Amino acid sequence: MITGLVPCKGLDAILVIVDRFSKAIIPIACKTTLSSEGWAKILRDEVYAKYGMLVTVISDRGSQFVSKFLQDLYKMLDIKGNASTAYHPQTDGQTECANQEIEKYLRIFINVRQTDWPEWLPLAAFQHNNRIHSATGKSPFFVNFGRNPRIAPDTHTHATLRTPASEEFKTMMKTIHDETKAALTKAAEQMKTQYDKKKKAAITYQPGDKVWLDTTNLHLARPKKKLDDKRVGPFTILEKHGLSAYKLKLPLTWKIYPVFNETLLNPYIAPTFSNQQRDPPPPPNIINDEPKYEVEAIINHKTRKVRGQKDKETGKYTTNTVTDYLVKWKGYGKEEHKWTKESELDHAKEAIADYLKTIQGTVTVQAVVVKTNNLDPPTFILNSRTKDGDIQFQVQQGTDFVTTAWYFEHEIPHLSELIKDYYWVSREEFGEEYGPMDGYAPEEEGG
Template sequence: MDFVVELPSSQGKTVIWVVVDRFSKMAHFIPLPHLPSAKTLADLFIMHIFKFHGFPENIVSDRGVQFVSKFWRAFCTLVGTELSFSSAYHPQTNGQTERVNQSLEQYLRCYVSDNQSTWSELLPWAEFAYNNATHSSSGRSPFFVVYGLHPKAFSFSGSNSPVPSANSSVLRFSEVWSLVHDSLSAASLAQKKAADKSRREAPQYKVGDLVWLSTRNIKLKIPSPKLGPRFIGPYPIIAIINPSSVRLQLPPNFRISNTFHVSLLKPAANTRHQSVPPPVLIEGQPEYEIQEFLDSRHVRGKLQYLTRWRGFGPEENSWVSVDDIKADRLRKQFHLKFPEKPGGPVAPPREGGNVRKSALPARQGRPPRCHRRGRPPRRLLPVPA
């Protein structure tokens, strides 16, 4: 199950809840005024799905707040339904629903491109047309798989009745059905062509393989994402979830799910390994060498620098307080290049008072370093690609 969101308002509805049965491929399109809470989702499930199909053994969804909430997890556990979630940043793991979403959106785009406030009226027609169409994997329609027959589709003989209003309604329904059927067929064909064009064989990974991870959906601490690395790592695979999803051993400062679709990975061939430089003990305190400063900011009255550490990749960049930094030369170089940045000679005044600048002791002949509080996590990193 999934949601199609950010639709133009149609009779007060802006969201479509899409539910697809994995076996029969039968789909239900339920219009909603907005994204529901977990409690409301449970009520909607009883109202629209349970009455036709009962409780399923398993539900596949993305990691939306409704689906990962404690209430929804507890509700599904109590009714005997197992939950499965799509891979991080790859909702196509929820494949069937994603494909239905694409067909539905393409259909709506074909039919309501001009008058976008009528889509909610067309959902019953779209649902019937989808469930009455032959599915490529089974060779049968969802209706036939579930009921053993095809419900009678809309037909209009063209003859008129003595009731003009009934004639006009049936004529309008006939036109709508024809357009809906054609639009949904065109949408399915366009989707198939696009998928066939981009489809390629996924590499066969195994536990222990090193892979590069795409930064497409990862927010790195760098000034400009456009100029940042396209891949980071490599990281070892610690588990194979299924042929299309793996689990990686990520740095501890990555607060994201470590399960990824294989489309976000690429093999790390002939990878050279380099040990992270160990800290230097100065006056009993471990310190790490700074390579350069990338940015600066004020946080709660304290000046901080976005620090790149020598021997570490961009994923280890971190903000460090000026009080923990002993790198006058690098700070001067940074502010010569960016005098308008916080802490520089022409930085704009900061609201809420001035920052007290204290002189830092000079470190003649020593590389710029930082106390333990600002160090990156201790681990081994290969040389970046």
């Protein structure tokens, strides 16, 4: 899926379907929030209704493509569903190449404001499907239908055209065809050149081998990606998947698919000298007959809402705010860092206190708005950001900087007046170009 596009008529993404046999493409304008049901409707209307029933579907590991609903649907229709390995779009390399071609095509023809990209998708598909593919020696149109479609003729017809507009439209179509053919040919050559430069000889690993894992696509608990480690591990190879992917033994706290392409792995070379080796981790302490691992440091924290007890009079459940800490365990590597409930860290109060001291005064406040009354603790709106296309607000209740949480606007309707005041405080603080009337844009999550 191609994302990050300027929204047009409620659409902000392109879903590209590639026929592995003919190499034909079907680009569909859609939303980034496409659901499993929406994907099933696209398969019905754009593939089955025009080309017949599918045999295999290869996709990324997006939730809309691997949901229980789709698994059951594929099974019922006798379709084999395969998901690509983690963080390696080349597993579905044909779609990745098609995505790049479409992006290059759109860069050439869309308007300056980039708001008409859906209108160019049919022509982008036509130009791709009418070009000879290097793998088949034929165009996708010819493979599917046994012939190539007619295009704008190279020479003028002998018939007199009745209107100048007809001649102008014909000339425009011919120009678009010629420019696109040249652009796509050049794009294919550039992609091949770049791939050949980066491709390295494959290394064959055996079960039990140790490897480093590239962190390019991993979301580790570090403040900034720029200064994060380039690789983590070493991890043990469990087994080989397919031709070029391996399953790794990852920590249980890493809730990600453990299969990675070989391009993300590097062989682990054992240290030459004894002083280069990491000491074995210490055994846990036994406190109240329970094993407790020693906390070396607290790295980060977050708060979340949990359901409390049920009120006997109203029948409603109360809502409590709890704090989780990201813990660095003594003697263990960063791959073992774990989010742990505060209630499970009674033996680490000193480490928590040290952490809280380090973050005092380090919270960046873009604009602060306060609401108080005689019943509730002071309420602050500290900051805002965009997530999944919607705006979230950082809300704090109380006077410490620990019990904060992010909420979408629809989750805090009782703070609507406070949100309005927040925008105008931001406007006064950062200049007249900001503010709800002028398109104030909150910071991106993680920015």
